Amino acid sequence: MRELTYLEAVREAMSQEMRQNEDVFILGEDIGVYGGAFGVTRGMIEEFGPERIRNTPISEAAISGTAVGAALTGMRPILELQFSDFMTIAMDNMVNQAAKIRYMYGGKGKVPMVLRTPAGSGTGAAAQHSQSLEAWMAHVPGLKVVQPSTAYDAKGLLKAAIDEDNPVIFYEHKLCYKTKSDVPEELYSIPLGQADIKRQGSDVTIVATAIMVHKSLEAALELEKEGISVEVIDPRTLVPLDTDTIIESVKKTSRLVVVHEAVKRGGFGGEIASVIAESEAFDYLDAPIKRLGGKAVPIPYNPELEKSAIPSVEDIVAAVKETLNHR
Amino acid sequence: MTSLINLPAHLKRDDLTDLLKQMWQIRFFEEKVDEFFAKGMIHGTTHLAVGQEASAVGSIAVLEERDKITSTHRGHGHCIAKGAEVNRMMAELFGRTTGYCKGKGGSMHIADVEKGNLGANGIVGGGFAIAAGAALTSQMKNEGYVVLCFFGDGASNEGSFHEALNLASIWKLPVVFVCENNQYGMSGPAKEMMNIEDVAARAESYGIPGKVVDGNDVFDVMNGVSEAVDRARTGQGPSIVEAKTYRWKGHSKSDAKKYRTREEEQKWRAKDPIARLRDALIQEGLLTEEGATEIKAAAKKEIEDSVEFSKQSPMPTIDDLMEDIYA
Numbered sequence: 342m343r344e345l346t347y348l349e350a351v352r353e354a355m356s357q358e359m360r361q362n363e364d365v366f367i368l369g370e371d372i373g374v375y376g377g378a379f380g381v382t383r384g385m386i387e388e389f390g391p392e393r394i395r396n397t398p399i400s401e402a403a404i405s406g407t408a409v410g411a412a413l414t415g416m417r418p419i420l421e422l423q424f425s426d427f428m429t430i431a432m433d434n435m436v437n438q439a440a441k442i443r444y445m446y447g448g449k450g451k452v453p454m455v456l457r458t459p460a461g462s463g464t465g466a467a468a469q470h471s472q473s474l475e476a477w478m479a480h481v482p483g484l485k486v487v488q489p490s491t492a493y494d495a496k497g498l499l500k501a502a503i504d505e506d507n508p509v510i511f512y513e514h515k516l517c518y519k520t521k522s523d524v525p526e527e528l529y530s531i532p533l534g535q536a537d538i539k540r541q542g543s544d545v546t547i548v549a550t551a552i553m554v555h556k557s558l559e560a561a562l563e564l565e566k567e568g569i570s571v572e573v574i575d576p577r578t579l580v581p582l583d584t585d586t587i588i589e590s591v592k593k594t595s596r597l598v599v600v601h602e603a604v605k606r607g608g609f610g611g612e613i614a615s616v617i618a619e620s621e622a623f624d625y626l627d628a629p630i631k632r633l634g635g636k637a638v639p640i641p642y643n644p645e646l647e648k649s650a651i652p653s654v655e656d657i658v659a660a661v662k663e664t665l666n667h668r
Numbered sequence: 669m670t671s672l673i674n675l676p677a678h679l680k681r682d683d684l685t686d687l688l689k690q691m692w693q694i695r696f697f698e699e700k701v702d703e704f705f706a707k708g709m710i711h712g713t714t715h716l717a718v719g720q721e722a723s724a725v726g727s728i729a730v731l732e733e734r735d736k737i738t739s740t741h742r743g744h745g746h747c748i749a750k751g752a753e754v755n756r757m758m759a760e761l762f763g764r765t766t767g768y769c770k771g772k773g774g775s776m777h778i779a780d781v782e783k784g785n786l787g788a789n790g791i792v793g794g795g796f797a798i799a800a801g802a803a804l805t806s807q808m809k810n811e812g813y814v815v816l817c818f819f820g821d822g823a824s825n826e827g828s829f830h831e832a833l834n835l836a837s838i839w840k841l842p843v844v845f846v847c848e849n850n851q852y853g854m855s856g857p858a859k860e861m862m863n864i865e866d867v868a869a870r871a872e873s874y875g876i877p878g879k880v881v882d883g884n885d886v887f888d889v890m891n892g893v894s895e896a897v898d899r900a901r902t903g904q905g906p907s908i909v910e911a912k913t914y915r916w917k918g919h920s921k922s923d924a925k926k927y928r929t930r931e932e933e934q935k936w937r938a939k940d941p942i943a944r945l946r947d948a949l950i951q952e953g954l955l956t957e958e959g960a961t962e963i964k965a966a967a968k969k970e971i972e973d974s975v976e977f978s979k980q981s982p983m984p985t986i987d988d989l990m991e992d993i994y995a
């Protein structure tokens with residue numbers, strides 16, 4: 342099979358979907374001839390024209406709000422937010438409008454829109470361009486939250502997100518953009534709410550999201566050299582969350598390490614840990630659940646400090662060993 | 669022949685070579701940054717204002733020392749004009765502890781609060797309300813200072829622009845909104861992103877003055893801003909001054925500049941604000957050719973020295989990571 346980068350996979354999903362569904366269009370800042378801040382929409386305006394690849398002014402509140410209005414009246418907008426940090430400006434429309442409309446209207450009306458946005462640190466863009474704020478969104482009833490880690494997943498999940506009749510926040514990790522995997526040419530869908538076991542193992546379960554999936558797989562390879570067998574689960578979507586796969590895995594391994602880049606305090610890892618604590622898997626635990634997340638600090642500019650603000654491969658290795666050494 | 673030098677009444681002709689020096693400092697600083705960025709010696713991202721030096725220098729030249737500014741993501745020029753030490757600026761871009769933000773902020777977050785630079789900003793439109801708030805302090809404590817809020821044409825399409833201007837106008841806050849209209853917001857031509865020719869025209873809807881000046885003519889900028897500052901200082905409230913100018917370089921790194929033409933770039937390069945000031949000073953007998961060469965060389969040397977200073981400055985250590993989060 343051919344390989345695509347994550348970035349290309351996102352673009353391909355949108356292009357293929359747009360070819361078969363006239364209602365789908367994209368709006369956002371610099372998505373036209375510039376191709377978007379990270380180049381995801383590069384070349385799309387040539388094929389689809391400025392009507393459907395709609396360059397907007399720098400107006401996140403207006404962009405997100407018009408997407409809500411268009412979605413409510415029969416279009417299926419995909420909105421590109423240049424950096425996920427700017428969610429603060431789109432927040433009112435996403436949280437107070439998009440998320441609630443269907444419910445508030447007693448089930449009348451739906452808001453099929455996708456807000457795609459790059460998240461995460463690692464590019465030296467500092468504190469206002471590097472955050473991981475997915476837990477905010479996952480907290481809001483009415484929004485679905487997707488966090489793909491591979492090109493294959495990105496394509497299939499984006500297709501599912503576009504087909505959704507509910508608002509979806511689709512987080513793309515900046516450092517994942519250049520990663521590659523086998524991606525089928527045809528358009529396929531990965532249902533939201535289906536975790537993927539990225540690696541089978543028997544000694545400990547790691548649940549990781551976005552770039553931390555890659556770091557966890559690296560950690561698993563190292564641990565394997567010491568005879569430790571690690572299972573790595575990528576939930577892929579936080580809402581809906583595939584609790585069954587995680588619970589089954591913990592019942593098998595009896596140990597759980599949760600890893601995400603977002604700040605640990607109030608992060609989504611707490612939710613995953615609670616799911617286990619509240620489930621029958623609790624009785625199977627042989628060690629306390631271990632959560633790894635970003636330090637409670639804005640992402641600093643200096644590259645070494647930036648790296649140290651979030652979990653590293655070594656941190657993951659150490660956390661796994663710690664759970665294994667617990668008696 | 670009419671004089672090329674048309675100064676606000678309170679300014680003296682003998683200080684004018686300082687303006688030239690500052691403009692050269694800005695130019696050399698940014699060209700160095702551009703070079704180091706390309707070589708991978710500076711990471712993250714930077715936004716250069718090469719070609720826009722007159723709006724920063726001219727605006728700040730009419731301020732008193734106690735006055736304050738808010739800056740933007742394209743803020744090196746504002747910073748230098750407000751009296752920042754280039755050593756500490758360059759050190760910040762190198763991520764060193766001697767930098768203005770101890771290496772934690774980088775290019776987009778340089779601030780010098782004590783000296784009245786309330787900070788660059790990574791959020792487009794982030795400065796409007798902050799400037800209004802600083803002006804509110806001045807008004808409430810009767811401190812007499814004025815705030816200059818720099819912003820781009822693109823930023824004036826953000827909701828925060830309209831909300832802050834409305835507030836500032838009803839409360840008659842001592843703030844001047846200086847638009848550096850360099851014709852583009854990233855790839856979005858101002859012409860396509862607003863349905864009017866001038867950002868300054870938006871002043872009318874807030875019942876405040878709006879004036880357009882030649883942003884490549886330091887004296888025109890000085891006159892426009894000086895008038896607005898006088899108004900602000902005498903309790904008559906805010907204004908917009910729009911300086912029409914051009915950024916010579918791309919928006920930031922990796923900008924293919926497909927959204928504009930070579931001819932357009934050449935046309936603007938011919939209006940180099942530095943060459944214009946230099947020629948005017950020489951023609952008016954305020955500067956000799958040799959004098960100009962000396963000033964230029966001195967500015968260049970300061971920038972070279974700042975590089976040495978930065979290279980010799982220490983990197984932050986992991987112990988610095990969690991410092992300064994809370995007061």
Ligand SMILES: Cc1ncc(C[n+]2csc(CCOP(=O)(O)OP(=O)(O)O)c2C)c(N)n1
Pocket residue numbers: 370399401423427430715741742790791792793819820821822823824850852853854
């Ligand atoms: C809220 C927000 N939206 C988008 C961006 C990305 N961005 C950074 S600078 C910029 C263009 C700003 O244009 P303008 O205000 O005209 O200033 P200029 O860059 O031309 O100096 C954009 C879109 C951002 N930093 N913040």
